Amino acid sequence: MSTNAHSSEHHHDHEEQHHIVGYSVYIMVWIALMILTAITVWVAKHDFGVFNIVVALSIASVKASIVALFFMHLKYEDKLTWTFAIYPLFLLALLIGLTASDVFYRVLP
Amino acid sequence: MGEIVIEDTHSHAHHIDPKVEYSMSKFGMWLFLGTEILLFGGLFAAYAIYRAKYATMFHEQHKELDVTLGAINTVILIFSSLTMAVGVTAIQKGKRNLLTLMLLITIICGIAFGVNKYFEYGHKFEHHISPSTSIFFALYFMMTGLHMIHVFAGIAILTVLLVLNLKGKFSAKYNTPIEVGGLYWHLVDLIWIYLFPLLYLIS
Amino acid sequence: MANHTIAAPLYVPYLDKKGILSWLLSTDHKRIGIMYLISISTFFLIAGISALLMRLELIAPGKTIVDAHQYNVLFTFHGTVMVFFFIVPGLAASFGNFLIPLMIGAPDVAFPKLNLGSYWLYLLATILLLIALLKPADTGWTFYTPYSIKSGTDVILLTTGIFVMGFSSILTGLNFIVTIHKLRAPGMTWHRLNLFVWASYATAILQLLATPVVGITLLLLIMERVFGIGFFDPSKGGDPILFQNFFWFYSHPAVYIMIIPAFGVISEILPVFARKPIFGYKAMAYSLLAIALISFLVWAHHMFVSGISEVAATIFSFLTFLVAIPTAIKVFNWTATLYKGSIQLHSAMLYALSLVFLFTIGGLTGVFLGALAVDVHLHDTYFVVAHMHYVMIGGTVMGFFGGLHFWFPKMFGKMLNEKVAKVAWAFVFIGFNVTFFPQFILGTLGMPRRYADYPPQFHSLHELSTIGSWILGIGIFIMTVNLLRGLTNGEKAPDNPYNSVSLEWQVPSPPPHENFEKIPVVTDFPYVYGKKNSQED
Numbered sequence: 001m002s003t004n005a006h007s008s009e010h011h012h013d014h015e016e017q018h019h020i021v022g023y024s025v026y027i028m029v030w031i032a033l034m035i036l037t038a039i040t041v042w043v044a045k046h047d048f049g050v051f052n053i054v055v056a057l058s059i060a061s062v063k064a065s066i067v068a069l070f071f072m073h074l075k076y077e078d079k080l081t082w083t084f085a086i087y088p089l090f091l092l093a094l095l096i097g098l099t100a101s102d103v104f105y106r107v108l109p
Numbered sequence: 110m111g112e113i114v115i116e117d118t119h120s121h122a123h124h125i126d127p128k129v130e131y132s133m134s135k136f137g138m139w140l141f142l143g144t145e146i147l148l149f150g151g152l153f154a155a156y157a158i159y160r161a162k163y164a165t166m167f168h169e170q171h172k173e174l175d176v177t178l179g180a181i182n183t184v185i186l187i188f189s190s191l192t193m194a195v196g197v198t199a200i201q202k203g204k205r206n207l208l209t210l211m212l213l214i215t216i217i218c219g220i221a222f223g224v225n226k227y228f229e230y231g232h233k234f235e236h237h238i239s240p241s242t243s244i245f246f247a248l249y250f251m252m253t254g255l256h257m258i259h260v261f262a263g264i265a266i267l268t269v270l271l272v273l274n275l276k277g278k279f280s281a282k283y284n285t286p287i288e289v290g291g292l293y294w295h296l297v298d299l300i301w302i303y304l305f306p307l308l309y310l311i312s
Numbered sequence: 313m314a315n316h317t318i319a320a321p322l323y324v325p326y327l328d329k330k331g332i333l334s335w336l337l338s339t340d341h342k343r344i345g346i347m348y349l350i351s352i353s354t355f356f357l358i359a360g361i362s363a364l365l366m367r368l369e370l371i372a373p374g375k376t377i378v379d380a381h382q383y384n385v386l387f388t389f390h391g392t393v394m395v396f397f398f399i400v401p402g403l404a405a406s407f408g409n410f411l412i413p414l415m416i417g418a419p420d421v422a423f424p425k426l427n428l429g430s431y432w433l434y435l436l437a438t439i440l441l442l443i444a445l446l447k448p449a450d451t452g453w454t455f456y457t458p459y460s461i462k463s464g465t466d467v468i469l470l471t472t473g474i475f476v477m478g479f480s481s482i483l484t485g486l487n488f489i490v491t492i493h494k495l496r497a498p499g500m501t502w503h504r505l506n507l508f509v510w511a512s513y514a515t516a517i518l519q520l521l522a523t524p525v526v527g528i529t530l531l532l533l534i535m536e537r538v539f540g541i542g543f544f545d546p547s548k549g550g551d552p553i554l555f556q557n558f559f560w561f562y563s564h565p566a567v568y569i570m571i572i573p574a575f576g577v578i579s580e581i582l583p584v585f586a587r588k589p590i591f592g593y594k595a596m597a598y599s600l601l602a603i604a605l606i607s608f609l610v611w612a613h614h615m616f617v618s619g620i621s622e623v624a625a626t627i628f629s630f631l632t633f634l635v636a637i638p639t640a641i642k643v644f645n646w647t648a649t650l651y652k653g654s655i656q657l658h659s660a661m662l663y664a665l666s667l668v669f670l671f672t673i674g675g676l677t678g679v680f681l682g683a684l685a686v687d688v689h690l691h692d693t694y695f696v697v698a699h700m701h702y703v704m705i706g707g708t709v710m711g712f713f714g715g716l717h718f719w720f721p722k723m724f725g726k727m728l729n730e731k732v733a734k735v736a737w738a739f740v741f742i743g744f745n746v747t748f749f750p751q752f753i754l755g756t757l758g759m760p761r762r763y764a765d766y767p768p769q770f771h772s773l774h775e776l777s778t779i780g781s782w783i784l785g786i787g788i789f790i791m792t793v794n795l796l797r798g799l800t801n802g803e804k805a806p807d808n809p810y811n812s813v814s815l816e817w818q819v820p821s822p823p824p825h826e827n828f829e830k831i832p833v834v835t836d837f838p839y840v841y842g843k844k845n846s847q848e849d
Contacts, residue, residue, distance in 0.1 A: 020201045021194070030191040037183055041176070044310035053160075056306040063302045071194040072295045073288075080493060081139050088143040091521055091608060092150040096157050098624065099557045102612060103158050105621035125419075125495075133422045133494045140486045144524045151528030151558055155543060163549065240539040244549055247541035251532070 019076050029070045036063050131285050138289045142296050145259070149300055152252050156307060159244050170245040171311040173238060175229060179309040182225050183301060189218035190298040193267075193291045203281035205274060212271040215294065219264040226257055249308055256300055263294045325725065325822045339424035340825055344431050345410030346723065351434065352406060355397035360788065362390040367747070367781040370774050373766055383764035384450040391453030392445055392470075396477050397438055399708055400566055403573035404519070405434070405484055407715050408512045410723060412488060414816035414823060415506045417497025417832045422490035426483055433480035440473030452762065454563070457544035457555040461536055468537060471530040478523045478530075481569075485519030488512055497815075499834035503597075506814055506838050507590060510597045511576025514604040518565040518572075522608070526562030529555065553618055560611035568607040571671075571703060572600060574711025575642060578664045581718050582646055584810045585661035586653030589839035592645040599638035606635040613682055617691045625684055632682035636675065643672050658810075659733035663714030666741055670706025674699055677752065692762075695755025701748045713740070716795065721809050725822040726802030732794045739787025746780030814838040 040059050048055055069075040074085060125133075160167045196211030233239070233246075240250040270290050273279065279287055326342045335343055366386050369376045378386060409427065413420050421427050449465040460467050492513050496505070533555070535541045542548025544555045583590045590596060612620055612628040646668050655661070677699040681687050690696060720728050750773040759770050766774065808817040813836065819827060 020198055023195055023198060026191055026194045026198070030187065033187045034184070037180070037187065040306050040310065041180055044176075044306065044312045047312050052312045056310060056312075057303075060303050060306050064299050067190060067295055067299055067302065071190050071298075072292055077135075077139075081136060084136075084139055084143055084489075088146040088150070088521060092147060092153065094608060095150060095525065095558075095561055096154045098609070098612070098627070099154060099158060099554070099561075100161070101627060102553070102557060102615075102620040102624035103551065104161065105623040106619070107621070129494055133490050136493065137423065137486055137490045140489060140520060144482050144486075144520055147521055147524035148528050151525050151532070154558070155532070155554065158551075158554065159543075159549075240535060240541050244542050247535070247539070247543065251535060251541070255531070 021070065021073060021076070025070055029066050032066060033063055127283075134285045134289050135292070138292045142292060145296055145300075149252070149255065152248065152255065153303070153307075156248050156252070159248065160311075163244065166243065167245050168311050170243060171308065173233070173236070174249070174309050175232070176309050178225055178229055179305055182222050183305045185218050185222050185225075186298045186301050189215045189222075190295055192218070193294045197284070197288050197291045200274075200279050200284040200287050201281060205277070205279065208274055208279065208287065209271065212267055212274065216264055216267050216271065219260050219267070219297075222260055223257065223264075226253065252304055252308065256297070256304060259297050259300070263297050266290050266293060323820060323824050325820065326825050327725070327822050337428070339420070339428050341409050341413050341420050341424065341427060342723075342823060342825075344427050345406050345408070347431055348401060348409060348434070349406040349723075351438070352398045352401055355393050355438070357788070357792070359390050359393035359398060360785070362386055362393070364781055364785055366390060367778040369764060370766075371778040372775065373768055373771060375765075378764070380764040381450065384452070384762070385448040387762055388449045388452050388465075389445050392441065392449070394704075395453050395566075396441065396474055399570045399704060400477075400481060401434060401484075402570060402708065403577065403712055403715065404488075404512060404515050404569065405430075407508070407577065407719070408484075408488060408515070408573060411719070411816055412491060412509055412512055413495070414819065414827055415509050415814065415838075416492065416495060417500055417815055417828065417834060418491065418495035419826050419828065419831070421487050422495060423487050427487055430480045430483045430487070433476055433483070437473045437477035437480060440469055440476060444469035444473055454559065455533070456559075457533070457536070457552045460533060461544065468534050471533055475527055475530050478527050481519045482523045485516040485523075488516040489520060492516075497831050497834055501834075503594070504834055504837055505597075506576075507579035507593070507596055507600075508573075508576035510600050511572050511579070514600040515569050515572045517604055518569045518607065522562045522565035522569075525558060526566075529558040529562070532558070553615065553620060556615050556618055557612065560614045561608075564611040564614065565604075565607045567703070568603060571707050571711075572603065574667065574708045574715075575600065577711040577715040577718070578646060578667050580814065581660050581664040581714055582649050583839045583841055584718075584812050585656045585658050585664070586650050587656075587841045588649055588653040589837070589841060590645065591648035591651075592641075593837070593839070595641055596645055599641045602638040603635060606631065606638070610635055610682075613687075616684060616687045629682055629684050633679065636679050636682075639675055643668060643675075657734075658717070659728070659730055659737055660714045660718035662734065662737045662741075663710045663717065666737075667707055667710035667714065670702055670710060670744070674702030674704075674706050677702065690755055692760055693755035694751040694759045694761055697761050698748045698751035698755060701751075705744055705748070713737075713791065719816075720795070720798060721805030722816060722821050722823070724799055724802070725805050725820075726798050727805050727809070728798040728802060729794055732790065736787050736791035736794055739783055739790060741787075743780050743782070743784030743787050747777050747784055748780070750774075750777045750780070812838075813840050 036059055040056065040063075043055055043059065068085070074082070077085075192211045192214045196208045196215065199205075199207035199211060230250075238246055240247045267290060270287055273286070326340055329338075335347060338344065365377065366383065369378050369383055369386070409421070412418075444466045447466045447469075449463075449467075449470055451460045451463050451465050451467065451470075455465075455467060455470070492505075492509060532541075532543055536544055540548070542550045544550045544552045546552065579590055579596060609631040610628055612624055613632045616625050616629075677695070681690055681696065681699060717728060717733055720726070754770055754773045754777075757770065757773075759766055759773075805821040807819070807821050809821075810817070815832065815834070815838070816823075818832070
């Protein structure tokens, strides 16, 4: 009989505790982020019409993803953490999308 | 029975396995970050709705914002994320002094960010631009203001971690608060990664 | 062996240390659960009295005891206290805190100190809110713009109080999710969990993820009042309906925070007093998750006549019908649990059966309201008031009372007087229906809600409703007195008075501080009745 609470993700914990992300990974991610930031500013000086926001958000999302994956170690986390990291984004999309279905489809008298 | 003053029976007789503690703390912080996404999410939703409605106003008024200062702040925060991540790896390898240095740099970056925002806001107020000026500026102040509050909270957390590290509380075996505190700091960076283009770079 | 007792000489019940500080500083989930229980019950009674006063005003046309403005203050008080002080924290914070670690075989929740912090935040919130409400406040508990921008009410204090309350709720949700994922005893797989734990899990997800949105909405409201930012002000290009969209994004999931734990309680009570396993365990577990998921998709059904687009209204109406499906599955399965069971009409069972019946009425009337054409006529009438009270009282409060009677022996080590409990139930059940059923009719006849006065054709139904409120009040009074007498004079409770196999009944009544002398290894399902359990089965 066990004497302590046993996580079902026990074997993952072993991996997490021993998986140390190297400094070089961080440096490379940082360089990528600097480049992407420069691109963001450069892109803003050009007009892509209706795609402006798409381009801006896409670049921001790539930056956010590499911060999350590498700086925040999400790449090495289990499915449970991934689920709870992603699900709020889905709810946010719902909030914006369904509110927009109201605000932008009103027929004014 | 009378007064039984056996401390043991009043504390938890079971100690949770440290691996479970570590797993719970990290998971708990990710859950908390999820709530922060939704907190800011409401502002992003308001932004999305009002930018679509008032595209011209957003474009015109964003020109009042100082893109250079915004870009500098972006660079500062991204760098602070780097130093924070390096700090986490450092203590996982048992390098306390390197962690101290990294925490210090991260905190200084946070303060620098705050100083920049102080000048930015000051400049706005001098030009009579405030949250009540327009919906765009209301969003600008609310989003960057709420973000700034989180930067301050982050600085506070990192300062506590710095002090604890100087007291020798962390090691290769035990560094959960550093990793968890680091996650919070990265969130602050993540949000700014979106705020910068959405507010400062509306083309 | 279902009835082993830890008779160790070192058994110290969690209730042993006396003194208010030993409670306010305790990180023991059982004490925190009881503190929440006492707080929410107190506020429930206070808000209930405000309801009795409202009903008294409405007993006849014209002013009875208050004028229109004072009536607005009364229903704001009633709604705000009931929603934020009682029913949202509700069963999750009280029963959830007490039972989850016991049911999963853990010594406590994942973050006990954070748990205590949640309770302190709750207390802080109640203080802020009470001051604001008594100033007074007259915006209704939903504080819609534009009135909340202009009202003399101290909206800033009110919204700050709710913000703090929300923070308490988020942290509790976080704690429960981590606890249920990480601290289950060996052998406690997801499919061996009590349905109350599944319900607490689904509720916790809603608390965690829906509440931040109302948090930011309240901040925006404060900014609007202080700075005139214009988000909700048409004269500045803003949209007052945006407030409603954001507000209900939380407040609709909030109503599921209110009811889902009660569903969990019923799923615990019915098998015990039917001596039968719950019918369709997996469907019951997954329907809880389905309800939690779909609850995020239906919010604008509170806004059908606010001026939202037809496109949105149609989408939301369709989604609203969807949420009825998993809920109906639950009602069907509870009923099937009773079929060919050996029914014992314990007071807890009476409340549980009441929920199944009354919530069905409440839920179905919700479907009526989800139909656009019908809602145009019924929105903001007494039909909505009746609907919401059928689900909140007929649902949550029945679950609350049922849980109180069911787990009373475990929580306090004393038995309740069953006869008096049943008498109280009878008053509650009859009183509730006499109060609220006429309101369905009032609503279809056109009586608007939140009105202090009305034309004479509505008089007799209002009078009937008010008399019902007195019967309900008497029932709750008898029940309260019975519970208090149980605490002081009740018979000593055995560890497992109902011969349940659920883990919380395998520890002494009341449980010791650390719950389990040794963390159990779980090998079976918590609903094995009618098989190898006890001689009576």
